Amino acid sequence: MNQSPLLLTDEQMRKFITEGFLILKTDFPESFHQSMTAELKKVYDEEGNPGNNLLPRIREIQQVFDSPVIQGALTSVLGPNYMLHAHRHGHYNAEPAAGGWHKDSYWGYSRMRNHHPWWAMIMYFPQNTPIELGPTGVMPGTQNYESRTFVSDEAAGEAYASGEAGTFALIHYDIWHRSTPNVLGQSRYMLKFEFMRTEAPVKPSWDNQVAEWQEPSGLSLPIAFHETLWEETWNWLSGSVGSLAESREENSAKLNELAENLAHSFEPTALNAAYELARYGKKGISVLIAGLRNEDVSISRTAAYGLSVAGIDAVEELTSALADDREETVFHAVFALGELRHLAASALDALSGLLSHPSAAIRSAVAEALGIIGSASPASVDGLIACLSDEDVQVRFTAGLSLSRLGPAAASAVPALEAALDDENRYVRAHALEALRYIGTDDATNILIKSLFNARWCTTTTPATPFYP
Incomplete structure (x- = not known):
């Protein structure tokens, strides 16, 4: 059986760039989804929402993310070395009221939102989800807007992640979305996972056949068209700066x-x-x-x-x-x-000098920029090492993500990353683990394996079965 990622086509990428989402479907049998939904119900009923522990608690979910359809969609948008972020959440909805339109925060923190797709989310529906069951609604083309731009909650043009079991929405992280009314009153589960690009694109990572940008066929957006922005995003994804x-x-x-x-x-x-x-x-x-x-x-x-x-x-x-x-x-x-x-490599010294700025928001932005610029100069790596012990938690966990992007060139950060594994914040610890993984030296790998073994999760231990069978 061919398990190579099923990459997106040019037309699918055009639609993602313009509309900010794609509705796709995995090819697992109905029995797979019935089993997953039954297990979700059991976990929710007996233990509550597993939150960030969705993957170890519901083991079938990993099969979903190993599937060629999802791997291909994520590779196409985020490149082949994308990161599955530590934050994930299972959304349960049995309410007849709609949720409010919103953009997701970055785990409770703020940052400058990206037009380039550095981040994406997958919202996975393990049960048949007709519109009456309350799928996620998205407002096409709003991924680049800070403001909501549309006034009415029932705005024209809303799209829905509706379909058979196994349907998923691949969305730009910053798109405006909401939960829609579940008028059937039956259990509806949606599993949300976040993914990050760890490398800037150097060439198209989808099934690219046509080099030049062109609008997708039949494009009709409820808010506005952005031809130049879309062209630039296509070029960026193709490796151009x-x-x-x-x-x-x-x-x-x-x-x-x-x-x-x-x-x-x-x-x-x-x-x-x-x-x-x-x-x-x-x-x-x-x-x-x-x-x-x-x-x-x-x-x-x-x-x-x-x-x-x-x-x-x-x-x-x-x-x-x-x-x-x-x-x-x-x-x-x-x-x-x-x-x-x-192109901004000449600004690295000036940027590094801002790591002592009194504004935590600026220090965090600098920590991110040092990773995105991608020049692992000693000053950049030393600056990010200092950020790992910053008093502000957002600066600390942003530094871990940036060191992940620098990869092996950030090997001198390994001792500081090992120390960060004891940080009080879960995402600082998680990002430090990711940085160790992407740095990939022997020392980094040994520390990573030891930490993961020490924190090993038993996937069958529950309050009802604490140690046997």
Whole structure:
């Protein structure tokens, strides 16, 4: 039996980029899902929600994530070395009321949300889930919006993760979504898992046949279209950085119009302006830098997205912005430099200097940028080692994720990662384990195996069966 990942097609990737999700289905037999659902019911009834222990408690779930369909979908969007994050949750719904529209937080913490798909979620439905049973609802195309943009809870255009047992939604981490009413009143389970890209793309990781971006067929979005943003995301996933830079000829009238739209109250219009300004070289960058320093934080954030794709000519101005007095300006500049990856290597020293900044949000953003830029300089690794003992928990667990991205080049961090395995926070510990795994030296692997053996979970031990049979 062929177990190679079933990679997404160009058309499926186009739909993911534009709509922010795909509804797919595994090919397990009905008996598999019946068994899983029965086991979920038993665990929920006798023990409650297993939370982060879903995988060891419901062993069949690992078979789901080993399936070619799910492996192929995740590889296509996040690359072949994606990480299954330690946070996972089983959602139970038997209520007739809908949940509120929301974006998931990062385990209770805030960060600058990515337009590039560094993160994704899978929502898996082990039972037949018609619309009446309350599947997850998503608002297509909203993965790039900070604001909700749509007013009504019953907004037109909502899509549903509805289907037979084994249906799953692969979603951009930042899409707006909600639980829908379960009017049948029967048990509905949804298993949510998070995944992270550990490597920036260097080439397409899906079944790519056509190099150039084109919109998917029959595209109809409820909010707005973002042709330039979508093109840039396609190029980024194909391995290009700063692909928009200087792709438009100078046009003063157009630049003035875009500068005005950058401050537009309708977020999709402002986003389109930011990405379009990135095409105009240094003239467009000047407009975006002015936006970055705008007293309106939403304008500053939107400008940062444009600067994050504007190419190497944006690096000098962004580096200068790191010395700004306003924390929001610095925070947004750090994000943009990180997204420019290796093009921003000249900013590494300036970024590392911010690891002593009084703002924990800025220190955390720097810790992430050091991993995304991907240059494992001694200063970067030393800075991330220092972050592992930062007083702020978000800085600490972000450092672990960044060291995972640096891989073997971060070998000098192994002793600090071993110490982090005793951190009071579960995600600092989990990310330290992941960093040891991706660093992969003999010392790192030995520490990893010892820690996992010490914390070994017995998958059949329950309150009813504490030690026998």
